Amino acid sequence: MTDRRIDRIAAHIARFVVCRATWRATRRVAHPVALSTALGLSALTTPGARAQAPAPHRAEERAILGEIVAINSSSGTAGVARLARTIAARLRAAGFPAADVQLLGPTPELTALVVRYRGRTPSTRPLLLMAHLDVVPALRVDWTTDPFAFVERDGWYYGRGVEDNKAGVAAIVATFVRWQRAGWRPDRDLFAVLSADEETNGASIRWLLDSVPALKTAEFALNTDAGGVALEQRRPIGVTIQASEKVFANFRLEATNAGGHSSVPRADNAIYDLAAALSRVGAYRFPARLNEVSTAFFREAAALQDSTIGPLMRAVGAQPTDSIALERLAARNDYYSSVMRTTCVATRLSGGHADNALPQRAAALVNCRMLPDDPPDSVRAALQRLAGDRVRVTSAWDAVPSPPSPLRTDVMQAVRGIAREQFGGAPVIPEMSTGATDGLFTRNAGIPTYGVGMLASEQSAPSRAHGRDERIGVEAFHAAVRTWETLVQRLAASAPVP
Numbered sequence: 001m002t003d004r005r006i007d008r009i010a011a012h013i014a015r016f017v018v019c020r021a022t023w024r025a026t027r028r029v030a031h032p033v034a035l036s037t038a039l040g041l042s043a044l045t046t047p048g049a050r051a052q053a054p055a056p057h058r059a060e061e062r063a064i065l066g067e068i069v070a071i072n073s074s075s076g077t078a079g080v081a082r083l084a085r086t087i088a089a090r091l092r093a094a095g096f097p098a099a100d101v102q103l104l105g106p107t108p109e110l111t112a113l114v115v116r117y118r119g120r121t122p123s124t125r126p127l128l129l130m131a132h133l134d135v136v137p138a139l140r141v142d143w144t145t146d147p148f149a150f151v152e153r154d155g156w157y158y159g160r161g162v163e164d165n166k167a168g169v170a171a172i173v174a175t176f177v178r179w180q181r182a183g184w185r186p187d188r189d190l191f192a193v194l195s196a197d198e199e200t201n202g203a204s205i206r207w208l209l210d211s212v213p214a215l216k217t218a219e220f221a222l223n224t225d226a227g228g229v230a231l232e233q234r235r236p237i238g239v240t241i242q243a244s245e246k247v248f249a250n251f252r253l254e255a256t257n258a259g260g261h262s263s264v265p266r267a268d269n270a271i272y273d274l275a276a277a278l279s280r281v282g283a284y285r286f287p288a289r290l291n292e293v294s295t296a297f298f299r300e301a302a303a304l305q306d307s308t309i310g311p312l313m314r315a316v317g318a319q320p321t322d323s324i325a326l327e328r329l330a331a332r333n334d335y336y337s338s339v340m341r342t343t344c345v346a347t348r349l350s351g352g353h354a355d356n357a358l359p360q361r362a363a364a365l366v367n368c369r370m371l372p373d374d375p376p377d378s379v380r381a382a383l384q385r386l387a388g389d390r391v392r393v394t395s396a397w398d399a400v401p402s403p404p405s406p407l408r409t410d411v412m413q414a415v416r417g418i419a420r421e422q423f424g425g426a427p428v429i430p431e432m433s434t435g436a437t438d439g440l441f442t443r444n445a446g447i448p449t450y451g452v453g454m455l456a457s458e459q460s461a462p463s464r465a466h467g468r469d470e471r472i473g474v475e476a477f478h479a480a481v482r483t484w485e486t487l488v489q490r491l492a493a494s495a496p497v498p
């Protein structure tokens with residue numbers, strides 16, 4: 001549905017808002033040369049250059065990414081199933097038993113792919129590896145190149161979905177193929193879950209969690225669809241790991257009235273009642289409150305800030321209940337304010353039925369992004385209190401609860417190790433997205449979920465995901481595959497690929 005699509009756009013915008021707000025002012029390291037020297041990066045001219053892939057690996061990764069980008073898998077079209085089948089064929093050809101490569105979903109349009117990579121010790125709890133097959137539609141007329149042709153130009157790979165989230169799909173597929181061929185066995189089972197409608201309803205991942213019992217036994221999930229590496233002038237300055245998402249809910253505010261002839265206005269009026277209610281909603285701020293993930297976010301990101309914001313972030317990171325410090329920080333930046341509190345904002349409005357009649361009805365949609373532990377009922381009750389007696393508040397989209405994932409030591413250590421080895425010791429920054437991914441539903445199913453996409457991009461350049469001429473850096477893509485491979489192998493607790 002459209003709101004969810006907007007939600008994804010919001011997530012991407014938020015990601016880059018935070019990148020700009022957090023990292024643009026990294027004046028502690030005044031000059032790129034100083035940063036490079038401080039981090040021992042003199043040899044690092046491209047992200048992940050230390051993990052340069054052998055040529056055959058690069059060629060295969062490129063071929064896999066090119067194949068899946070060239071299939072138009074816009075949400076809700078038959079292309080999603082076609083893509084799922086194409087990937088399934090590739091995996092079976094690589095030696096995966098047919099029974100372990102499952103094409104499944106509630107409807108043909110929602111055909112997803114679940115691949116089981118069998119480990120040595122099936123009794124240990126599996127890991128989920130997540131990506132989504134669907135993309136936001138794109139029009140040829142809006143693009144410089146054909147959005148559904150895979151194009152390499154000037155150090156970039158172009159194509160719809162190349163960032164969101166086909167680079168992630170390709171990383172999962174390329175590593176599975178390579179490991180299978182090399183005869184590598186993880187200690188435990190790995191389940192790749194490639195869902196079919198992340199960009200719209202999330203019905204695919206919900207159905208898979210309900211229908212494939214093994215998925216819910218996972219110890220935790222790694223999601224390629226969130227997290228990343230922020231670069232400043234090609235040098236890594238932060239590795240983000242998404243461990244939480246705000247919870248999405250819509251409420252309808254409606255005022256009704258007997259109406260009448262507009263030549264005889266009366267004291268009560270549906271439009272004025274609604275407008276007054278919305279003014280109160282607009283002025284209200286839900287209390288600021290941090291959880292483990294947002295506390296860690298402020299604590300870790302403080303080091304990258306200048307002397308005006310850095311100390312404030314450090315203060316809330318050290319003392320997350322200090323409401324005065326929280327409000328001072330919130331006043332500096334809308335994104336930080338949104339990270340620390342439930343927000344509700346009017347997004348749609350309608351009312352009246354004729355130019356010459358008193359309105360009988362006025363309604364607004366209010367979109368809330370709730371802190372994961374805020375009960376939806378209490379948010380609705382707060383809106384009703386603000387709206388007053390003459391405006392009724394009802395739920396228009398029920399929230400799916402999604403608790404923050406604990407910052408597990410094994411996951412954090414593995415990501416920090418990669419940041420040290422491949423990204424020059426850049427700080428690892430946990431984050432709570434203000435938007436939503438499939439991780440919302442895996443967390444709801446009790447599976448701690450970590451967004452570790454590892455795709456590097458310049459923090460000063462806006463993301464083109466969902467927009468025109470979507471692209472990723474060629475080197476960034478191959479580095480991300482390598483990083484993903486290392487991360488999964490370490491967390492699958494087994495011997496490295498020979």
Ligand SMILES: [Zn+2]
Nearest residue numbers: 164165198225
């Ligand atoms: Zn995505």
